Amino acid sequence: MTITFPLMSLLVFFTFLSLSTNTNQMTYAKENNNNNNNVKEACSVTRYKNLCFHTLSQFSNTAGRNPSKWARAGVSVAIGEVINVQQYLTTLKRYGNMKGRNRVALLDCIETFDYAADELHRSLVVLRKLSKSTFSTQLGDINTWISAALSDEDTCIDGFEGNNEREIKFLQHKVQNVSCITSNALALVNKLAAMGIGSIIDPQNFSD
Numbered sequence: 001m002t003i004t005f006p007l008m009s010l011l012v013f014f015t016f017l018s019l020s021t022n023t024n025q026m027t028y029a030k031e032n033n034n035n036n037n038n039v040k041e042a043c044s045v046t047r048y049k050n051l052c053f054h055t056l057s058q059f060s061n062t063a064g065r066n067p068s069k070w071a072r073a074g075v076s077v078a079i080g081e082v083i084n085v086q087q088y089l090t091t092l093k094r095y096g097n098m099k100g101r102n103r104v105a106l107l108d109c110i111e112t113f114d115y116a117a118d119e120l121h122r123s124l125v126v127l128r129k130l131s132k133s134t135f136s137t138q139l140g141d142i143n144t145w146i147s148a149a150l151s152d153e154d155t156c157i158d159g160f161e162g163n164n165e166r167e168i169k170f171l172q173h174k175v176q177n178v179s180c181i182t183s184n185a186l187a188l189v190n191k192l193a194a195m196g197i198g199s200i201i202d203p204q205n206f207s208d
Contacts, residue, residue, distance in 0.1 A: 038063065042070040045191045046184040055181060067192040068130065068200045074185035075124045075146070081178040082117045082153075088174060089113060096167055105159030109171075112156050116149040120182070123149075123189070132197055139193040146186045153179045 039060045043052035055077050056063075056070070063069035089110045092098065098106050123142045130138055156175050160168050192199065 036060065038065055041065065042067075042188065042191075043184070046187040048180045048184055051177075051180050052184045055184075066200065067188070067195050068127070071185070071188045071192045072124065072127045074181075074188040075120055075127060078146075078149075078178070078182045078185040079117065079120045079124065081181050082113060082120060082149075085174050085178050086110070086113050086117065088171065092167060092171070098167070102160050102168070105157070105161075108159055109156040112152040116152040116182075119145040119149040119152070120185075127189075130197070130200070135197045136193075139189065142189050143186070143193065146182065146189060150179060150182045150186060153182060 036057075039053055039057050042063065042065075043049050043056065046052040052074075056073055059069070059073040063073055089106065092106055093110065096106070123145045126138050126142055153175055157168070157172055160171075
């Protein structure tokens, strides 16, 4: 059977299209694997590795293997989770049925999470302006602030009684989750401190 020129052209075109598609799929798979390796490597120092992988995977491409960017990503995610808890606490204050001791505990919890949010925001600001000359001092301050935020989060629910109540159990779950995320952020900051200023690949991450 003789294949006409138009048919031959179509066969060549579809063969090329198939090869191009396969190449694109292989490239995507390779990039995706590299990104997974990046976040796995970053999360290897954290206590809650699965949670770290789940919450920070979105930063794999931009953070790469830069410990400064991973530290910023960890703190940013922690801030987002703290804000989420703050919103829930505000809802409980407005519409919840907490009275007596639990009402007082709720107000205390709101206050401690305000402190935690402030401490994490301060940490992120400094992480964005790291300096060669004050790197050790900056990382020491950040460690202190995030540790304080973690303590604030952990003590939030100390004053509540009647732990079987639905609202309190749900609050405990949310606070535990944000505490784990903040713990991971602290681990990423400590990794940056241990690796030193020389580990920062992008010179735009710090100033003289």
